[in-house]
Amino acid sequence: MKKVLVCRENDDRETRVALIPDDIKKLIPLGFEVKVVCGAGVKSGFSDEDYKAAGAVLVASNEDGYGDSDIIVRIMKPDSVKGIKKDSLHLSYMDPFNNRELLDEFASEGIQAVSLEMIPRTTLAQKMDVQSSQTSLAGYVAVLNAASRLPKVLPMMVTPAGTINPARVFVIGVGVAGLQAIATAKRLGARVDAFDTRPVVEEQVKSLGASFLKIDLGEMGQTAQGYAKELTPEQIAKQKEAQAKVCEKANIVITTAKVFGRKAPRLLEKNVLDRMMKGSIVVDLACGSGGNVEGSKPFEDVVTENGVTILNGELLERQVPYDASKMFSGNITAFLTHFYDKEAKELKINLEDEIMKGCLLTSGGQIIHERFKAN
Structure with missing residues (x-):
């Protein structure tokens, strides 16, 4: 051949x-x-x-x-x-x-x-590994897309007219895409929090200058392929509530959680979106496989009743x-x-x-x- x-x-x-x-x-x-x-x-x-x-x-x-x-x-x-x-x-x-x-x-x-x-x-x-190479770019683009639609700047600015506080970015799922999203948001000056069901990634998150959200979910881990293991219903419920509290204060939320070969877990439901600030941005990188966010759609942007924008996160690598x-x-x-x-x-x-x-x-x-x- x-x-x-x-x-x-x-x-x-x-x-x-x-x-x-x-x-x-x-x-x-x-x-x-x-x-x-x-x-x-x-x-x-x-x-x-x-x-x-x-x-x-x-x-x-x-x-x-x-x-x-x-x-x-x-x-x-x-x-x-x-x-x-x-x-x-x-x-x-x-x-x-x-x-x-x-x-x-x-x-x-x-x-x-x-x-x-x-x-x-x-x-x-x-x-x-095409998965890693392409999703890395998707994580980068997700932050840029969110920043371009956010009605405030990402970095802290001290000016004669007053001080502007940094935007708060919350990344859920710290695989290749999540790590690149964290790194990009930090380079742009945002305050970044992150969460993953695999405790092993905490060190990587901190090495990028972000804070790792700790949620005691009991036994967790990853598969032999390096993907997060599927959680039990009880673990998911506990995770959702802890995440909701961070989402309430976040200007940008980026979700990247996928379970290979299965429908993506639903992490943010309407009741969480209703608690978020008007003008905040959500990017669902799993919208093509079921979606982490209720109401997200592949290749479409959605604006909720309370003014939260859910941006398309499907195949963002196509933008670069x-x-x-x-x-x-x-x-x-x-x-x-x-x-x-x-x-x-x-x-x-x-x-x-x-x-x-x-x-x-x-x-x-x-x-x-x-x-x-x-x-």
């Missing part, structure tokens, strides 16, 4: 591209042949001429490139796998827990499908497509080079490799991943 196709995304809202010219320059000397669909990188700031200069061959459409491509890379899952060559390797976000029909289609067509969000969160796979594409492309390049056989001068699929075993969903006409094949 060495013929790579870089697809143009079908969703008009998508601004990113899976491989950038600089990384194509790294892949071609290894023996990879790269085709890029015309216009694939335009929204990210990469022209067709940039790709030609990098050594890629341009094709008119995704379908025109499918026929003789061994490896297909794109950001989001395809609408259809029609035309993709049997035994080829397809890499993209797949949302596999909610797209069983698509998995069946990949399997029936004999296509080997890699779900990028299933790449194990290990030290070895860190360079391939140049760097989002650069990071995503670096993840893809790391994946391709990890499985590259220098002697054979092509990519080989090693099902014994823990990374490939963790993210390859279909192969040999079947769903092979342990989490999905029996469902």
Whole structure:
């Protein structure tokens, strides 16, 4: 496998591209042949001429490139796998827990499908982790979006006209997105509080200059993949009330809590939003998977009756497509080079490799991943 196709995304809202010219320059000397669909990188700031200069061959459409491509890379899952060559390797976000029909289609067509969000969160796979690279940017954008809509400034200011107190920012969920949100808010001069169900992150929060909200929830922790474990109903109720007291005083609240493969936990309900100050801003980064905040909507902003604005937090990395594409492309390049056989001068699929075993969903006409094949 060495013929790579870089697809143009079908969703008009998508601004990113899976491989950038600089990384194509790294892949071609290894023996990879790269085709890029015309216009694939335009929204990210990469022209067709940039790709030609990098050594890629341009094709008119995704379908025109499918026929003789061994490896297909794109950001989001395809609408259809029609035309993709049997035994080829397809890499993209797949949302596999909610797209069983698509998995069946990949399997029936004999296509080997890699779900990028299933790449194990290990030290070895860190360079391939699209979840971390993209959500980090989402955390950054969440703060900027909130700051731009907040009717006050974030930093403390001492002026001849008086002193302006710093804005108060509350970050719920201290994963990659949460940490970046904390760091960004602190750089902008806000006072930041944060909470996570994993006590282990308290030190990281404090190292960024923020305060960690301690709530005694009993036994907590994280999964082997590094995600927060699901809480019991009693733990959730206790957490909600403690968070509500902080939300009442906060100018900006950013929620990032997700449970991988399941609906996001509801953390802020209407009764909490009703207690918040008029003009305060909430950003729900989990709105696309059920939502942490009651009333949040993917790709829409909502204003509550008491004047709290709930900003869309879905796929915020699309707002910084140049760097989002650069990071995503670096993840893809790391994946391709990890499985590259220098002697054979092509990519080989090693099902014994823990990374490939963790993210390859279909192969040999079947769903092979342990989490999905029996469902």
